[in-house]
Amino acid sequence: MQALVIVAHGSHLNPDSSTPTYDHADAIRATGAFDEVREAFWKEEPSFREVLRTVESEEVYVVPLFISEGYFTEQVIPREMRLEGWEVSDWDSEDGVSATFATYRANDVEKTIHYCGPAGTHEVMSDVIVRRAESVTGDPDVGEGFGLAIIGHGTERNENSAKAIHYHTDRIRGMDRFDEVEAVFMDEEPEVDEVTEFFSAPEIVVVPLFVADGFHTQEDIPEDLGLTDDFREGYPVPGEVDGHRIWYAGAVGTESLMADVILERAAEAGAEIGDARERIGERSAPSVAGE
Amino acid sequence: MNDAQVGALVEAAEEGVEVDGLRVTRVDEGYRFETPETIHRGLSESALRSVAEESPWFVSNWHYWTHVVEGPERARYDFLRWVEGADDHDVPKRYEALSSGVTREWGQLSITATLADDGLRRYDLRHGADRDVSEEDLETYVDPLDARGIATYDDDGRYRPLSTAPTLRTGWVYPDLDGRALVETVEFLYPATVENWHRERRGELDVTHFRETAERQTGIYSIVEGLTVEELEAAAEACCVDSQCLKRRMWDEDEETPLRVPRGEEAFPCREPCSLFVTAARKFVTLGREETRSYEFELTPTEKEQVEAIVDAVADGRVGEIREADLNDGANRYRARYLRALRGGEHGLSDTPTYPEDHD
Ligand code: SF4
Numbered sequence: 001m002q003a004l005v006i007v008a009h010g011s012h013l014n015p016d017s018s019t020p021t022y023d024h025a026d027a028i029r030a031t032g033a034f035d036e037v038r039e040a041f042w043k044e045e046p047s048f049r050e051v052l053r054t055v056e057s058e059e060v061y062v063v064p065l066f067i068s069e070g071y072f073t074e075q076v077i078p079r080e081m082r083l084e085g086w087e088v089s090d091w092d093s094e095d096g097v098s099a100t101f102a103t104y105r106a107n108d109v110e111k112t113i114h115y116c117g118p119a120g121t122h123e124v125m126s127d128v129i130v131r132r133a134e135s136v137t138g139d140p141d142v143g144e145g146f147g148l149a150i151i152g153h154g155t156e157r158n159e160n161s162a163k164a165i166h167y168h169t170d171r172i173r174g175m176d177r178f179d180e181v182e183a184v185f186m187d188e189e190p191e192v193d194e195v196t197e198f199f200s201a202p203e204i205v206v207v208p209l210f211v212a213d214g215f216h217t218q219e220d221i222p223e224d225l226g227l228t229d230d231f232r233e234g235y236p237v238p239g240e241v242d243g244h245r246i247w248y249a250g251a252v253g254t255e256s257l258m259a260d261v262i263l264e265r266a267a268e269a270g271a272e273i274g275d276a277r278e279r280i281g282e283r284s285a286p287s288v289a290g291e
Numbered sequence: 292m293n294d295a296q297v298g299a300l301v302e303a304a305e306e307g308v309e310v311d312g313l314r315v316t317r318v319d320e321g322y323r324f325e326t327p328e329t330i331h332r333g334l335s336e337s338a339l340r341s342v343a344e345e346s347p348w349f350v351s352n353w354h355y356w357t358h359v360v361e362g363p364e365r366a367r368y369d370f371l372r373w374v375e376g377a378d379d380h381d382v383p384k385r386y387e388a389l390s391s392g393v394t395r396e397w398g399q400l401s402i403t404a405t406l407a408d409d410g411l412r413r414y415d416l417r418h419g420a421d422r423d424v425s426e427e428d429l430e431t432y433v434d435p436l437d438a439r440g441i442a443t444y445d446d447d448g449r450y451r452p453l454s455t456a457p458t459l460r461t462g463w464v465y466p467d468l469d470g471r472a473l474v475e476t477v478e479f480l481y482p483a484t485v486e487n488w489h490r491e492r493r494g495e496l497d498v499t500h501f502r503e504t505a506e507r508q509t510g511i512y513s514i515v516e517g518l519t520v521e522e523l524e525a526a527a528e529a530c531c532v533d534s535q536c537l538k539r540r541m542w543d544e545d546e547e548t549p550l551r552v553p554r555g556e557e558a559f560p561c562r563e564p565c566s567l568f569v570t571a572a573r574k575f576v577t578l579g580r581e582e583t584r585s586y587e588f589e590l591t592p593t594e595k596e597q598v599e600a601i602v603d604a605v606a607d608g609r610v611g612e613i614r615e616a617d618l619n620d621g622a623n624r625y626r627a628r629y630l631r632a633l634r635g636g637e638h639g640l641s642d643t644p645t646y647p648e649d650h651d
Contacts, residue, residue, distance in 0.1 A: 011452070012452040012566075012567055012570060013450070013452070014450070015443050015444070015450045022439060026436060029436075042566060043452070043566050043567075043570075044452065044454075044566075045453075045454045045482040045483070045565075046482035046483050047482075047483075047565065047566060049563060050482070050483040050486070050487070050562075051483075053483065053486050053487075053490075054478060054482065054483050054486050056365065071509075071510060075509055075510075076509070076510075079507065079509075108497055
């Protein structure tokens with residue numbers, strides 16, 4: 001028997017924060033690839049601390065639904081899950097974006113735990129960002145005449161968070177699909193509120209590399225982008241700012257193709273997933289704008 | 292009971308069967324079939340089949356626990372047996388009771404087990420407050436996953452970050468769950484409670500006390516180590532008593548130092564301070580770092596009592612119940628607004644600055 005455990009931050013204040021985790025878990029459950037699929041949270045239940053005892057499987061694949069390597073993936077999760085012998089160096093990621101997986105016993109359960117790198121730094125995540133651009137514009141061929149801005153939080157507490165943003169920016173630039181691809185940040189240069197200065201393309205798709213929609217993606221960023229003066233009044237998609245049309249996508253983590261990244265992480269760590277990735281692909285074919 | 296169950300019993304007799312008073316074995320001279328009421332020895336296979344058919348309850352009961360629930364290793368086995376009182380009542384008594392339904396409470400949940408065809412069980416799960424409400428008047432659910440949605444908001448539409456807070460929404464029912472789906476649903480409503488209860492029953496509950504949990508914290512949470520024992524008592528009284536959380540607190544300051552705060556009454560244990568408690572503790576530590584000061588206010592005795600009534604009303608979550616026109620209640624909104632209008636000022640209560648040095 002094999003189990004998948006998706007671990008995410010969650011929130012004591014905002015119920016929407018766990019919604020993407022539940023959605024991706026449900027999509028993966030529906031493929032039948034795992035005997036058990038569980039969610040666990042830092043701020044909600046089941047907690048990281050107790051989730052492993054709620055699965056019966058011997059082999060457990062743990063995939064963090066986090067954007068970057070750093071405090072949560074390197075300290076909090078391994079510690080709370082009691083992964084015996086965990087060392088950051090086991091992940092062999094010197095550049096902060098190449099963690100794959102490492103295998104442990106947890107010291108409160110008789111199970112083998114395959115601890116995977118975060119979803120956010122997997123290369124398939126670049127495809128999810130592109131898919132997000134397709135979903136928000138309703139155009140599966142979106143690219144020409146479009147710029148793509150990827151928004152990160154910025155350095156605060158985690159130097160790897162910017163690395164993940166730059167990593168995907170470089171990869172998508174290399175795809176030669178959008179006229180321009182740029183990284184912008186909430187807390188460091190170049191900043192979100194200057195986004196139109198970095199693009200000459202008339203249309204800009206803006207994708208925040210965040211797991212869930214919340215305060216930042218629904219309140220701060222639409223205001224900083226100049227899409228609205230007051231987030232409570234909502235914002236238009238697309239909206240006009242400084243002569244550009246801005247297609248603001250909201251948190252990339254809510255894109256249904258995220259489930260594919262999670263599956264891929266587990267498969268690389270040895271999980272048998274059969275044709276689950278194709279089945280997820282079918283479920284998450286590009287949707288139309290406004291959905 | 293059905294033929295398949297009898298067939299499974301004949302097969303299992305080779306290894307020996309023993310569940311709830313039913314014993315079936317095979318010895319050289321044939322099968323032996325025993326219940327508390329009868330003993331048959333030296334049976335041929337076909338004779339075994341016919342005596343088994345005369346004790347359908349014992350056979351289907353055996354089949355349920357070994358083949359459907361899949362044996363005693365799992366938490367769900369213990370839990371489902373607890374639901375129907377299997378360790379307290381013999382099979383005939385239990386089957387009689389199950390035919391009309393046996394109900395147990397698990398936190399705010401009410402679980403009713405009844406007999407289905409061939410000795411299978413079906414379980415009805417709902418809020419305890421809806422115990423006597425007819426099924427048609429409740430929202431009906433089938434999929435255990437939907438329980439996550441039920442647990443998200445309370446009856447007033449507020450988000451519930453703590454799943455064992457006694458604020459579970461009412462008005463819903465799972466009328467027909469099998470054993471596995473029942474446990475799954477309960478675990479979505481109250482995560483890990485069945486598992487930890489099961490460990491406790493086996494004497495294997497791993498409790499992590501407050502000091503150990505605090506030492507483990509990093510980043511912004513590392514300061515919770517600074518909570519004094521008095522503050523810890525107050526924090527447990529604020530967060531962990533039954534009126535706030537149904538888990539039975541098994542952790543203390545450390546193994547040698549129990550807290551005086553009542554542990555709670557529920558079946559399922561709390562084995563370690565939860566994330567909400569740690570977050571609250573972090574705030575309490577920062578509050579505790581401030582020195583007290585003396586302030587001078589003029590209040591009438593009734594006004595002093597009114598301030599206390601307001602604190603109590605907020606602490607006990609009673610604010611929403613206070614009637615609009617109940618001017619006798621110190622925490623009534625008009626009374627509070629009147630107090631603020633009369634005694635409040637630019638600098639707060641009695642116009643006394645919180646930091647007088649900023650106003651010299
Ligand atoms: S620490 Fe307190 S509030 Fe948290 S689950 Fe345990 S008893 Fe409940």
